[in-house]
Amino acid sequence: MFSSADKVAGQGVGSAYLELMGLLKQYGQQHFKVTVNKFGAADISHYHTIDPQFFVSTFSKKRGRKIGYVHFLPETIHGSLKLPKLFEKIFDKYIIAFYKRMDQIVVVNPIFIEKLVQYGIPRQKVAYIPNFVSKSEFYPQSDTKKALTRGKLGIDLDRFVVFGDGQVQKRKGIDDFVTLAKRHPEITFVWAGGFSFGKITDGYEHYKKIVADPPVNLLFTGIVPRKELVDYYNMCNLFLLPSYDELFPMSVLEAFSCGTPVLLRDLPLYQAIIAGFYAKGRDVDDLEAQILQIKADFEQQAHLHRLALKAADKFSEEHLAKIWQDFYEMQAQNKPSQLVADLLKN
Missing domain, CATH: 3.40.50.2000 (Glycogen Phosphorylase B;)
Incomplete structure (x- = not known):
């Protein structure tokens, strides 16, 4: 795992990252050895944020299968941050360049598949896996x-x-x-x-x-x-x-x-x-x-x-645990994302 999402409080990327880490801790320990922000050799490198040092790391042969988690697109950043126009254009290109470095893209909403295709990312590289939350953290109270x-x-x-x-x-x-x-x-x-x-x-x-x-x-x-x-x-x-x-x-x-x-x-x-x-x-x-x-x-x-x-x-963690497990195992075997799409339909 590569992420700095939990360093900024009060934003959804960090919440989604922490939920997935919690799910892997609870359901995936017998299947995967997970490290965070370590640049040693790995079968799979899952990038949650687009930090420059992470971008540089994508050129290493140690990274294995590179997965990019798409929590935002350039147009969604425009509505959140006010940046100088020149820097905004550079940042937009950087976001897409980072996504293009990935072997596999995961979106949390299927309507963004077509938008990524318009940015030049092959459709077959994009899979949809929704967000989820833990019922032990969010539940009805008395x-x-x-x-x-x-x-x-x-x-x-x-x-x-x-x-x-x-x-x-x-x-x-x-x-x-x-x-x-x-x-x-x-x-x-x-x-x-x-x-x-x-x-x-x-x-x-x-x-x-x-x-x-x-x-x-x-x-x-x-x-x-x-x-x-x-x-x-x-x-x-x-x-x-x-x-x-x-x-x-x-x-x-x-x-x-x-x-x-x-x-x-x-x-x-x-x-x-x-x-x-x-x-x-x-x-x-x-x-x-x-x-x-x-x-x-x-x-x-x-x-x-x-x-x-x-x-x-x-959208419970129980439902998503098996999907993520199968997804990671498919990625380790370089299976195409279409198999993930079929899995989600079931």
């Missing part, structure tokens, strides 16, 4: 525990709470989250996350002012340790992610695993992986209507709760 969390946050038990998390940046739809809070002072809105990449975050100055002086019914918690997020997913009535662009957000899977009703912006990329498990809205007005409808309808809340748990079973 009403007592939910009440304790609300007490710590100063939120009344009878308040309807809408929760979202992720980096505070334009791509995440923070402006719509704030607008919804302003429109509905009778609802408490909570956002867990911060500026993981500091001043180069897209819209940093704008969002810094919002975080410093939010509406009275909107709480920005800052970056919350991942092990504590389970409390937030459980204490809320509805999880809302109004992002304009995503790959496969870990936060949605975490909410599902807690049985939390989920509301998302209606994006085509979700339809390929989690269609039917969540409520959706096209824009801020549509999201507002959905929130009010869910707030007023206990049966719909119960229905979305059941859908969340159903989705959690689909």
Whole structure:
């Protein structure tokens, strides 16, 4: 494994990496010997981040079969970081150059296969394996525990709470989250996350002012340790992610695993992986209507709760453990990715 993803708190790449490492520790110790950021000889080298030293290492014959995990594309970086135009162009080319150094690409969302093909990466090199979360980390809590969390946050038990998390940046739809809070002072809105990449975050100055002086019914918690997020997913009535662009957000899977009703912006990329498990809205007005409808309808809340748990079973670590085991074994034998695609269909 090659990764620096867990060095930056509050971002999904690190969460996905830690989940896979946890899965291999639990299910794969009898099958694989795993090292992290060691440049010795290996049968398989799995790159989670695109650090320059990792790029250099791809030219070594010791690397074995090189696997690149695609957590982002140039266009998704554009919505997250504000970089000088010249550096942005260079960085875009570097991202794709790194992916082209791989023998095998793994995407977390199948709609990105075609985009990688457009960047010049052969289709047969790309396989789809979805993200997942551990049910031992994210799970439904008791009403007592939910009440304790609300007490710590100063939120009344009878308040309807809408929760979202992720980096505070334009791509995440923070402006719509704030607008919804302003429109509905009778609802408490909570956002867990911060500026993981500091001043180069897209819209940093704008969002810094919002975080410093939010509406009275909107709480920005800052970056919350991942092990504590389970409390937030459980204490809320509805999880809302109004992002304009995503790959496969870990936060949605975490909410599902807690049985939390989920509301998302209606994006085509979700339809390929989690269609039917969540409520959706096209824009801020549509999201507002959905929130009010869910707030007023206990049966719909119960229905979305059941859908969340159903989705959690689909993307559980138990389901994905066998897929990753077979995938790595295929890679060690230089088997084509199409076999992985067939496996996933089953």
